[in-house]
Amino acid sequence: MTQRLRGRALAARPGGAAHAAPRVVWHREAATDAVILELRAADAPGLLYRVTSALDEVGAHVRAARISTLGTDVVDAFYLVGAWADDAERDKVEAAVLGAAAT
Numbered sequence: 001m002t003q004r005l006r007g008r009a010l011a012a013r014p015g016g017a018a019h020a021a022p023r024v025v026w027h028r029e030a031a032t033d034a035v036i037l038e039l040r041a042a043d044a045p046g047l048l049y050r051v052t053s054a055l056d057e058v059g060a061h062v063r064a065a066r067i068s069t070l071g072t073d074v075v076d077a078f079y080l081v082g083a084w085a086d087d088a089e090r091d092k093v094e095a096a097v098l099g100a101a102a103t
Contacts, residue, residue, distance in 0.1 A: 036080070
């Protein structure tokens with residue numbers, strides 16, 4: 001058990017184990033009046049602020065959010081309202097979120 005805890009502590013330090021690149025998963029059928037953008041990324045100070053600022057900058061309207069931290073990773077779900085049928089609009093939002101999560 002001690003070795004596992006030590007491994008987690010080392011992984012959380014700068015220069016520790018590399019984290020997977022952030023990714024976005026869209027759930028279009030999970031809510032009746034919203035589309036869900038799910039972000040999976042390594043947790044970092046200011047991550048939620050950067051992501052929500054990016055969503056605001058591209059004009060996404062967040063009705064609700066479910067924020068989860070699992071160890072050193074986050075799984076954040078944002079319920080976006082509005083017209084999300086357009087692939088180009090989703091791509092713009094996804095690029096903004098991934099850019100915010102990568103910094």
